[in-house]
Amino acid sequence: MFKRDVKKLHELILRNLREQGLETPLLQKRLIEAWPVVAGSAVARYTQEVVIRNQTLYVRLSSPALRAELSMRRQLLVKQLNDYVESQVITDIRFN
Numbered sequence: 001m002f003k004r005d006v007k008k009l010h011e012l013i014l015r016n017l018r019e020q021g022l023e024t025p026l027l028q029k030r031l032i033e034a035w036p037v038v039a040g041s042a043v044a045r046y047t048q049e050v051v052i053r054n055q056t057l058y059v060r061l062s063s064p065a066l067r068a069e070l071s072m073r074r075q076l077l078v079k080q081l082n083d084y085v086e087s088q089v090i091t092d093i094r095f096n
Contacts, residue, residue, distance in 0.1 A: 046062045059096070
């Protein structure tokens with residue numbers, strides 16, 4: 001009798017994405033889509049643009065007061081967003 005090498009489908013898909021260089025863009029897209037969920041719907045209403053460059057999330061907001069408030073919670077938001085996608089995608093957030 002031979003021994004089967006059984007793997008989970010999730011593991012096979014992730015390995016295939018990693019081999020093709022698609023894992024990081026997929027995680028970045030998931031993180032950007034998570035912004036309204038993690039930050040909340042009130043913050044999402046004032047959000048004009050969300051972009052990732054060089055492991056930094058750039059968020060353009062229309063409210064200067066909200067920008068100042070979120071700047072104080074920056075590290076917490078980084079942790080929550082990375083936890084949401086279950087990977088270390090970003091290291092910092094900049095508010096414009």
